[in-house]
Amino acid sequence: MERIYNFSAGPxxxxxxxxxxxxxxxxxxxxxxxxxxxxxxxxxxxxGILDTAEHDLRELLAIPAHYKVLFLQGGAxxxxxxxxxxxxxxxxxxxxxxxxxxxxxxxxxxxxxxxxCAGSTEADHxxxxxxxxxxxxxxxxxxxxxxxxxxxxxxxVFDDCASLGASVPLVADMSSHILSRPMDISRYGLIYAGAxxxxxxxxxxIVIVREDLLGRxxxxxxxxxxxxxxxxxxxxxxxxxxxxxxxxxxxxxxLRRQGGLAAMEKTNxxxxxxxxxxxxxxGGFFRNPxxxxxxxxxxxxxxxxxxxxxxxxxxxxxxxxxxxxKGHKSVGGxxxxxxxxxxLEGVKALAAFMQEFEKKHG
Numbered sequence: 321m322e323r324i325y326n327f328s329a330g331p332x333x334x335x336x337x338x339x340x341x342x343x344x345x346x347x348x349x350x351x352x353x354x355x356x357x358x359x360x361x362x363x364x365x366x367x368g369i370l371d372t373a374e375h376d377l378r379e380l381l382a383i384p385a386h387y388k389v390l391f392l393q394g395g396a397x398x399x400x401x402x403x404x405x406x407x408x409x410x411x412x413x414x415x416x417x418x419x420x421x422x423x424x425x426x427x428x429x430x431x432x433x434x435x436x437c438a439g440s441t442e443a444d445h446x447x448x449x450x451x452x453x454x455x456x457x458x459x460x461x462x463x464x465x466x467x468x469x470x471x472x473x474x475x476x477v478f479d480d481c482a483s484l485g486a487s488v489p490l491v492a493d494m495s496s497h498i499l500s501r502p503m504d505i506s507r508y509g510l511i512y513a514g515a516x517x518x519x520x521x522x523x524x525x526i527v528i529v530r531e532d533l534l535g536r537x538x539x540x541x542x543x544x545x546x547x548x549x550x551x552x553x554x555x556x557x558x559x560x561x562x563x564x565x566x567x568x569x570x571x572x573x574x575l576r577r578q579g580g581l582a583a584m585e586k587t588n589x590x591x592x593x594x595x596x597x598x599x600x601x602x603g604g605f606f607r608n609p610x611x612x613x614x615x616x617x618x619x620x621x622x623x624x625x626x627x628x629x630x631x632x633x634x635x636x637x638x639x640x641x642x643x644x645x646k647g648h649k650s651v652g653g654x655x656x657x658x659x660x661x662x663x664l665e666g667v668k669a670l671a672a673f674m675q676e677f678e679k680k681h682g
Contacts, residue, residue: 325666328644329471329619329657330496331516338570338661356566361559369562370555373569380575381498383505383528390527390547391555391565396421396495396514399525400428402545403465403491403510404435406537411462414438414488416455419446419470420650421493429465438464446473448611455484463489463509469497469616471517472648474608474655476616480504489533497618498526499575500660501585509533515564517618518659520571524564575660584660591658591667592617598671605678623653629681630654640673642666 326333349356352365359366374389383389394402403425404413412434415426418441429435439455441448457464464486468477480503481490489509498513505511510529516522527547534548543549543557550557578584596615599606599622608615608622624630633654637645647653658667 322641324641324643325662325669326644327642327656327658327662327666327670329517329648329655330514331522332518332657332659333661334520334567335571335574335661338567338574341570342567357563359562361556361562366562366566369566369569370560373565373572376569376572376576377526380572380581381503381505381528386531387505388529388531388534388547388551390529390550391560391568392525392527392550393523393561395516395522395525396493396512397424398545399493399512399527400425401432402547403463403512404429404432405541405545406547407489407491407510407533408433408462408538409536411460412436412458413491414458414461414464416440416450416464416466416484417442418449418467418475419473420648421470421472421495422465422467425465425467425493436461441475445609446470446475447609447614449475449477449614450483457484457486457488459487461488463491465491465493467493469494469618471496471619471657472621472651472655474610474616474619474621475614476618477614480507482507489530496657496659497616499581499584500588500618502581515568517657518661520568521564523561524568526568571661587664588617588658588660591662591664592620594664594667594671595620595656595658598674602674602678602682605682606674618659619655619657621647621651621653621655623647626681627652632681633677636677637670637673640669642670642673645670 346355415435415437416439417423417426417437438457439450466481491510492508494511495514496517499518512527515524529547534551537546599608605625606622634646645654645656647655
């Protein structure tokens with residue numbers, strides 16, 4: 321069976337080259353006689369895999385030496401609680417609400433301690449980033465939380481949040497666009513990202529945290545959720561998600577072979593342009609609700625002018641090998657997630673199909 325073009329928001333498409341390598345190494349990793357899934361997480365083979373993965377991630381993102389890289393479990397959603405457990409320190413935190421995921425993070429933080437909404441675009445259906453004067457920050461906040469790419473609503477921040485002018489540590493959920501372009505890690509106190517979009521299979525979350533933010537956890541924080549404890553044990557306080565880390569390491573190697581994040585950004589710009597052009601040139605047959613300056617390169621939601629055609633669109637797309645295009649249940653319509661591993665050919669195939677569908681049904 322030929323592989324389809326998978327536009328799922330996550331778990332998402334992985335590089336075929338990476339999957340082929342994992343297949344080749346499934347039963348016998350580099351001659352050791354066993355699968356990575358069978359290795360002791362404290363054996364020299366897996367420790368080498370972990371060390372190499374961290375090294376390659378640091379190289380790709382140019383992570384400064386005074387940041388710790390943690391390979392944890394629980395997905396990005398667990399971080400909604402783990403972050404305030406570790407960073408609030410009896411104070412309040414600011415949250416910017418720009419879509420479903422930042423809203424969930426804000427609500428979870430309020431279950432842990434004091435959190436306030438410093439700005440929201442809900443009134444505009446989460447279809448844009450903030451304008452000047454719309455954000456009211458607390459200069460004494462423990463941190464400011466942002467989601468730099470909203471997977472469901474398709475809103476992305478491109479200036480590394482410099483426009484916010486925050487004087488407190490920035491905490492960023494980068495789950496759906498990490499590794500899609502170069503980013504200035506030094507602007508952030510903590511970055512977290514679930515793996516199942518641009519990193520690897522589900523089951524892993526990566527946390528990049530500045531060292532001065534460690535050791536602030538509430539005394540009631542379980543050891544397993546304490547960043548300082550995890551950093552002290554090299555993400556090995558308990559058995560980590562070994563196979564997911566191995567797969568992430570293969571993806572990091574693949575990204576380096578592609579030319580790194582600058583090269584990936586160039587390709588991602590081309591992919592996003594091809595898809596948005598197909599939407600904008602349709603004369604309203606297809607519509608993207610996001611303000612042009614905040615359109616995500618990774619997650620492209622769109623609607624058909626006639627919602628009665630939705631099922632027909634999905635069925636015909638499937639017959640062309642274009643799958644997982646149904647929008648999130650909370651917003652409806654369609655969504656194409658075009659992460660790093662989605663080839664340009666896949667996006668061009670989708671754009672061509674959309675043009676044909678418009679001519680046939682418009």
